[in-house]
Amino acid sequence: MHDIKVRKALDLWEQAGLIDRIKADQLARYLDEHAPSQNSGRMVKIVSVFGAVLVGLGMILFVASHWAGMSPSLRIATLFFAYAGVVGAALLSGQRGYDRVSRSL
Structure with a gap:
């Protein structure tokens, strides 16, 4: 994952019980696939x-x-x-x- 802040947010949500590990991994994969490239501009x-x-x-x-x-x-x-x-x-x-x-x- 390119954005460390997003990964930290997913970890915090997991610790708070808002999402489980599987959902956090799914979200991370989705963001990796659909996030704009860092070098796009x-x-x-x-x-x-x-x-x-x-x-x-x-x-x-x-x-x-x-x-x-x-x-x-x-x-x-x-x-x-x-x-x-x-x-x-x-x-x-x-x-x-x-x-x-x-x-x-």
């Missing part, structure tokens, strides 16, 4: 991170290619708004409960 995370890196690099390259033609005030405004965007995204993701994303930003 790993590929999605990898592809998402790779996509985010590519988008970020594209934005950096776009700004870098036009940097020499920008006025100093436009350069400062670009840096300020980029920083404000990252801080805003961190605050918004923190409010929505995405703590890991918020901390990483």
